[in-house]
Amino acid sequence: MDVTVIHNVSLKPYNSFRLESEASIMAFPHNEAGLCELMDRYRGFKHIVVLGKGSNVILSKDYYSDEYLFVNLKLMDHIEMVNSRRIFAQGGASLSNLVWYAIENNIKGLEFLEDIPGTIGGAIIMNAGTYRSTIGNFVKSIRYYDLEKGELINRDVRDSDFSKRHSFWSENSSIILSAVVEAEQGDYVESLKIVMQDKEKRFAKQPRNFPNAGSVFVRPEVDLKDQVVWELLDEVGLRGYSKNGCAFSAKHPGFIINTGGATYKDIMELVAVAKERVLNRFGVELEMEWKVI
Numbered sequence: 213m214d215v216t217v218i219h220n221v222s223l224k225p226y227n228s229f230r231l232e233s234e235a236s237i238m239a240f241p242h243n244e245a246g247l248c249e250l251m252d253r254y255r256g257f258k259h260i261v262v263l264g265k266g267s268n269v270i271l272s273k274d275y276y277s278d279e280y281l282f283v284n285l286k287l288m289d290h291i292e293m294v295n296s297r298r299i300f301a302q303g304g305a306s307l308s309n310l311v312w313y314a315i316e317n318n319i320k321g322l323e324f325l326e327d328i329p330g331t332i333g334g335a336i337i338m339n340a341g342t343y344r345s346t347i348g349n350f351v352k353s354i355r356y357y358d359l360e361k362g363e364l365i366n367r368d369v370r371d372s373d374f375s376k377r378h379s380f381w382s383e384n385s386s387i388i389l390s391a392v393v394e395a396e397q398g399d400y401v402e403s404l405k406i407v408m409q410d411k412e413k414r415f416a417k418q419p420r421n422f423p424n425a426g427s428v429f430v431r432p433e434v435d436l437k438d439q440v441v442w443e444l445l446d447e448v449g450l451r452g453y454s455k456n457g458c459a460f461s462a463k464h465p466g467f468i469i470n471t472g473g474a475t476y477k478d479i480m481e482l483v484a485v486a487k488e489r490v491l492n493r494f495g496v497e498l499e500m501e502w503k504v505i
């Protein structure tokens with residue numbers, strides 16, 4: 213058997229907001245064969261949920277019954293060089309490991325991904341990135357399991373596949389198994405400096421000492437210009453605003469933090485307050501970046 217299936221699993225370690233939740237079934241494929249074996253076994257299953265690092269998800273249930281199959285690719289995290297500019301990475305590999313691997317092989321350009329606490333799979337679904345770039349600009353091809361067709365597919369990436377915090381695969385029920393990324397040849401020391409500067413800046417801004425799931429909202433566009441969400445939230449008085457177990461961070465109001473015992477309901481109450489205040493004050497409709505499961 214190339215897949216490990218376990219039952220009644222706490223999902224707390226599998227979501228960065230550290231919400232208390234439990235899954236009746238969770239599977240860890242060891243390789244592609246294991247994933248296919250699992251999919252054959254659960255063919256036609258209604259809710260198949262892949263969790264990467266769970267750093268952009270909010271779990272809405274205390275218990276996911278046996279109608280849900282959770283899949284985690286942490287055993288599929290292999291990374292290797294394809295040639296001097298291309299790297300192959302499995303869907304469960306962390307962005308951080310990918311970037312360090314790139315740097316140590318004198319490849320530059322991916323540094324902006326190092327401090328984003330997700331996996332390759334999650335980053336491709338979310339088109340993760342920073343003000344500098346997004347992963348979609350570097351991905352050349354993707355291998356995925358198409359849940360509707362029940363087959364493995366290789367796809368060369370097209371220009372239209374990635375957009376703001378979204379990709380072709382976000383809409384199509386698919387499991388990202390691996391990707392090939394391409395970047396420029398670079399210099400270890402130069403890349404190291406960029407990573408360290410980014411980490412320092414981000415640590416200074418973000419509430420890393422409380423569980424959270426990154427930015428709550430996608431940057432809205434007004435008159436073709438991206439708005440900075442935390443500034444809007446600050447303007448409507450939400451910096452440090454708290455209710456029950458969670459709060460808009462006093463350090464960075466674009467993040468909701470778990471101050472202790474937060475529940476899905478608590479979080480959604482804060483989201484609703486933000487949406488209402490920002491709409492009333494600025495006429496801007498905020499869209500949640502998180503995926504609610």
Ligand SMILES: Cc1cc2nc3c(=O)[nH]c(=O)nc-3n(C[C@H](O)[C@H](O)[C@H](O)COP(=O)(O)OP(=O)(O)OC[C@H]3O[C@@H](n4cnc5c(N)ncnc54)[C@H](O)[C@@H]3O)c2cc1C
Binds near residue numbers: 264336
């Ligand atoms: C402190 C902090 C800082 C962050 N900073 C940034 C940032 O600067 N920029 C940014 O873009 N994001 C940021 N994020 C959000 C998050 O880290 C990214 O969106 C990341 O790419 C999510 O990856 P993940 O593996 O955690 O995905 P998850 O959160 O586990 O999943 C996200 C979505 O992808 C799906 N998914 C995950 N893996 C797969 C797979 N293999 N196949 C198919 N579907 C899959 C899930 O079902 C879900 O719909 C931050 C989060 C935190 C907590």
